Amino acid sequence: MDYNGQYPHHKMEFDTGTVIVINGDCADVLKELHELGFKFNTSITSPPYAEQRKDVYDSISPADFPQWYTNISTDVMNVVYDDGSYFFNIKEHVDKGKRDTYVYKTVIDISEKYNWSDEYIWNKTNPFPTGAKTRLKDGFERIYQFNHTTKYKFFPDEVKVPSTSKYLESEKKRKNKGEHNVTNGSSMNMTKRVAEDMVRPSNVITCSTSNLNIGHPAVFPIDIPNFFIKLSTEENDWILDPFGGSGTTALSAIQNNRNCVIIEKSEQYYQLIIERLLQYGRENYI
Numbered sequence: 061m062d063y064n065g066q067y068p069h070h071k072m073e074f075d076t077g078t079v080i081v082i083n084g085d086c087a088d089v090l091k092e093l094h095e096l097g098f099k100f101n102t103s104i105t106s107p108p109y110a111e112q113r114k115d116v117y118d119s120i121s122p123a124d125f126p127q128w129y130t131n132i133s134t135d136v137m138n139v140v141y142d143d144g145s146y147f148f149n150i151k152e153h154v155d156k157g158k159r160d161t162y163v164y165k166t167v168i169d170i171s172e173k174y175n176w177s178d179e180y181i182w183n184k185t186n187p188f189p190t191g192a193k194t195r196l197k198d199g200f201e202r203i204y205q206f207n208h209t210t211k212y213k214f215f216p217d218e219v220k221v222p223s224t225s226k227y228l229e230s231e232k233k234r235k236n237k238g239e240h241n242v243t244n245g246s247s248m249n250m251t252k253r254v255a256e257d258m259v260r261p262s263n264v265i266t267c268s269t270s271n272l273n274i275g276h277p278a279v280f281p282i283d284i285p286n287f288f289i290k291l292s293t294e295e296n297d298w299i300l301d302p303f304g305g306s307g308t309t310a311l312s313a314i315q316n317n318r319n320c321v322i323i324e325k326s327e328q329y330y331q332l333i334i335e336r337l338l339q340y341g342r343e344n345y346i
């Protein structure tokens with residue numbers, strides 16, 4: 061794909077894929093990409109959370125967020141293939157001891173237009189203290205998955221994890237030995253289960269927050285885009301991140317032999333994405 065639209069951009073070719081970095085407001089750029097006929101296999105992003113980090117980049121008020129983000133999600137879905145996926149990571153804040161409900165409102169609004177397929181938990185291994193006496197450390201964030209329909213590209217074998225089943229050995233022995241009174245608490249017949257070393261993961265992804273100090277306050281750990289890119293796309297597919305930040309999604313795309321269009325509104329972070337990607341392949345790149 062080639063971008064010849066009106067916004068400042070930088071195209072970067074790597075052995076493993078192409079990245080196009082675009083500097084602009086995604087609300088405008090996404091409409092232009094739609095007019096230009098761009099299509100993506102998956103979009104993965106983390107928008108600015110309402111009322112957070114106002115000093116370092118634009119953020120929207122909780123009251124305005126649902127409408128604003130539902131409109132952007134429509135612009136994203138317009139450029140996602142019929143069998144593509146849209147994942148976004150967000151967590152509501154606490155204001156004067158009360159969790160805000162803007163994320164729930166947003167999810168309900170988007171699900172009136174698109175198929176809310178799943179939600180994933182990012183379980184953080186290094187949660188930060190909240191500083192509040194009556195609150196525990198905030199140890200997780202959610203990632204929401206939306207699709208056009210219930211049929212979409214999905215490759216769970218690409219994200220298999222080692223089995224943690226305590227009964228692995230005994231299950232192997234039980235295999236093919238007829239009916240047993242074995243239960244896992246569900247109505248599944250566990251005697252039919254074949255124990256494997258690597259199994260389909262749950263929708264809880266465990267990884268630490270990024271500790272990279274590269275001039276952006278909200279860098280994704282690369283494990284997050286890696287997981288969703290492998291789960292929902294194939295090699296040479298195209299990935300979209302409308303809120304580019306420091307460019308982690310683009311880095312994940314080229315590490316996994318995919319291509320990426322990444323949009324960032326701030327000129328400063330647009331330059332950071334380009335600089336970060338220029339380091340790709342060099343020793344100790346970040």
Ligand SMILES: C[S@@+](CC[C@H](N)C(=O)[O-])C[C@H]1O[C@@H](n2cnc3c(N)ncnc32)[C@H](O)[C@@H]1O
Pocket residue numbers: 084085086087105106107108109117118276278279280281302303304305306307308309323324325326329
């Ligand atoms: C939560 S950060 C994304 C971090 C990113 N996932 C990473 O790993 O670095 C959100 C980014 O969206 C950018 N942003 C805010 N409003 C935007 C808009 N309307 N269009 C494009 N980018 C925007 C901010 O400047 C910020 O860099």
